[in-house]
Amino acid sequence: MxxxxxxxxxxxxxxxxxxxxxxxxxxxxxxxxxxxxxxxxxxxxxxxxxxxxxxxxxxxxxxxxxxxxxxxxxxxxxxxxxxxxxxxxxxxxxxxxxxxxxxxxxxxxxxxxxxxxxxxxxxxxxxxxxxxSKAPLPMCPTLRIATLIKKVHPDWSPTTIKSTIMMTTYVKDNTNKPISNERNLPTDLIAVGANHVMPLNVLDPELIYDISPMDYYPYYAAFVYNVSDVRFIIHQKINCSSIKSIPEGELNYLSTIARLSANKARAVTFTRTVANIGEVAETYYAKLGVPEWFLHM
CATH class of the missing domain: 3.50.30.30 (Glucose Oxidase; domain 1)
Known part of the structure; x- marks a missing residue:
């Protein structure tokens, strides 16, 4: 946005x-x-x-x-x-x-x-x-959109709202050109993040990636080395040794990243669970869509 x-x-x-x-x-x-x-x-x-x-x-x-x-x-x-x-x-x-x-x-x-x-x-x-030019006092655009979503869908969790915002973005700027960096040059994937927010679409994303608080426990068990740190984060006692940890890319988050070698091919697999929040049952098929300008970075 x-x-x-x-x-x-x-x-x-x-x-x-x-x-x-x-x-x-x-x-x-x-x-x-x-x-x-x-x-x-x-x-x-x-x-x-x-x-x-x-x-x-x-x-x-x-x-x-x-x-x-x-x-x-x-x-x-x-x-x-x-x-x-x-x-x-x-x-x-x-x-x-x-x-x-x-x-x-x-x-x-x-x-x-x-x-x-x-x-x-x-x-x-x-x-x-x-x-x-006349303008109202600023509010963080993402916070403003999240407030709009919560008003329409008061039962949605913070992770559902975050997923909705990320699911409905677009990969070009408002002039239909590749998103640019501070020097007006096409930016890279890391800097682009989840791309530009599309406010008109956030209320009807159809699919969402939701994460419950308990879904984070296996992730914390793998990447937070001190049990007291985990307890501080989740505000309750937990025995990390009793929890089966998951790899970083297996957290049911909308985005992830894989490090690949330029000289050696290898397969990378991530598992995701999505929920259809539309009014009717539908069938969805996964398709990889990579903007042409990303391939030449």
Missing amino acids: DNEFLATIKLDNSNEFHGENIYQPQGFSSKKYPFMFLGGASTLCLNGSLNDIDMKGKIVLYDHGINERIKKGEIVKQADGAGIVLINAPKDGYSIIADHHALPALHIPYAFRPKIKAYINSSTSSQRPPSS
Whole structure:
């Protein structure tokens, strides 16, 4: 599920750059403000870096790093600054986060840095302060969907709800392209996880993978080495030596992973039990569907 809190800056040369921010200004002004990049020791906006610098009514470009993003905005506000544009380091690429800043702010990808820096260096620049699109305060998208499912199906267990969310995902982003990483490149299987949530389908998954608390005991017996740790997890006494342990891949969980050699073929078998929660009895057949773009990673 893609969830964005868009914010935009518009420069004098009519270029617009989009990022994210939750700050919702009241009585927002459309006037222009000086736009600056301090450089040197002030490039990261650390405590004390704005001492003896006239920041009143100015918007400043800062690099991401060292101190917290929200802290940078607080430092600029304390110096009477008008706004802040926070730009990623190369390693962070396109990973931007919507924060609740203390003043108009914008978190943007590293890819925008060359154009913005060139604009600032080319002239005495000014811009309109970053403006935010209206949006409610954020809630974790998965938690929001889980709450919706529980409202409709109050008798479903947490594992049933989790299975429902994972069973109804899709493997591409909202532009119908492969899911990308923070550098806008196709990501790998581990980073993709269960893919993108499809909220419209979570209420009718048809099949689920359910796990009861007792189903975890054989798993704990195999992978938690200290009996006291197991007892702490399940909140009751248990004798692990009396429980037949199971391999990691045999927990009735929706996803698993197998380590395979590139030079040696071997068969890997996992057993799963699914439940049909539809209104009528149906027959299902297992089919392996691997996206073509996964095969070339």
